[in-house]
Amino acid sequence: MKRPTDERKDTRSQFTADSSLRVNYLTPKCLPSESPTRRRGSSSSTGSGSGQGLPEEDGIRLNPSFIRVALSSLLAIDLWMSKRLGVCACEDSSWGSVRPLMKLIEISGHGIPWLAGTAYCMYKSDSAPGQEVMLNLLMGLLLDLVLVGIVKAVVRRRRPAHNRMDMFATFSVDRYSFPSGHATRAAMCGRFLLAHLVLAAPLRVLVLLWASLVGLSRVMLGRHNVTDVMFGFWMGYCQYNLVEMLWLSPQTLQGLLGQLA
Numbered sequence: 738m739k740r741p742t743d744e745r746k747d748t749r750s751q752f753t754a755d756s757s758l759r760v761n762y763l764t765p766k767c768l769p770s771e772s773p774t775r776r777r778g779s780s781s782s783t784g785s786g787s788g789q790g791l792p793e794e795d796g797i798r799l800n801p802s803f804i805r806v807a808l809s810s811l812l813a814i815d816l817w818m819s820k821r822l823g824v825c826a827c828e829d830s831s832w833g834s835v836r837p838l839m840k841l842i843e844i845s846g847h848g849i850p851w852l853a854g855t856a857y858c859m860y861k862s863d864s865a866p867g868q869e870v871m872l873n874l875l876m877g878l879l880l881d882l883v884l885v886g887i888v889k890a891v892v893r894r895r896r897p898a899h900n901r902m903d904m905f906a907t908f909s910v911d912r913y914s915f916p917s918g919h920a921t922r923a924a925m926c927g928r929f930l931l932a933h934l935v936l937a938a939p940l941r942v943l944v945l946l947w948a949s950l951v952g953l954s955r956v957m958l959g960r961h962n963v964t965d966v967m968f969g970f971w972m973g974y975c976q977y978n979l980v981e982m983l984w985l986s987p988q989t990l991q992g993l994l995g996q997l998a
């Protein structure tokens with residue numbers, strides 16, 4: 738239960754945040770960024786000219802209370818949207834009948850089929866360039882698992898409350914939701930396929946559609962919040978650049994294997 742003193746505290750912090758928004762969301766760089774009262778006090782002690790003027794500024798920075806308000810508003814919108822969109826979170830949700838289809842899309846973006854499929858294609862490929870491409874996709878997939886695991890372990894954002902944890906083959910970090918590993922994989926693999934396979938236009942559209950559906954299904958199944966998926970897409974997009982930078986040529990691979998032997 739809130740005490741009267743808590744009520745007063747809340748009102749004051751709202752006032753500070755609100756006045757920051759209205760009057761002073763851009764705070765001069767060298768001024769303390771707390772309340773307007775504190776700033777007024779400090780400006781008189783600077784002894785500048787008239788005693789009321791502000792010191793010379795060479796830059797501006799955002800008031801931390803503005804950033805805090807902006808972030809908590811974004812978070813509130815994120816939670817609200819994710820809850821509204823989680824229409825397949827369980828069988829008796831409003832779109833519960835679509836849940837099996839969403840789970841199929843989930844499997845299509847899972848790490849195990851991608852790792853197994855890529856290893857199989859590499860083994861079956863009878864051309865050196867084909868093997869090289871598959872080897873680098875395999876490396877990208879492993880890199881993705883490691884990077885997503887690290888970010889999940891650092892951020893430790895819980896999955897939405899309406900999620901049912903019935904995914905198959907997960908790591909312990911997969912109890913956390915930020916970022917969505919399916920979204921990073923879909924973005925990275927989507928970019929990889931578009932860049933390295935010669936695909937007709939309808940197939941290219943299909944790849945983009947699949948990646949988008951994987952992201953959407955994460956929120957509809959209630960597995961993730963919208964921001965987990967958006968960040969996941971961005972992270973996967975960047976991961977592809979990393980794969981290109983670290984590209985393993987057959988010569989590099991032979992050198993590495995030679996060192997191991």
Ligand SMILES: CC(C)=CCC/C(C)=C/COP(=O)(O)O
Nearest residue numbers: 848849906907911916917918919
């Ligand atoms: C066991 C292997 C190889 C991968 C785990 C894949 C997985 C279940 C990731 C979690 O994805 P979300 O973060 O999108 O829920």
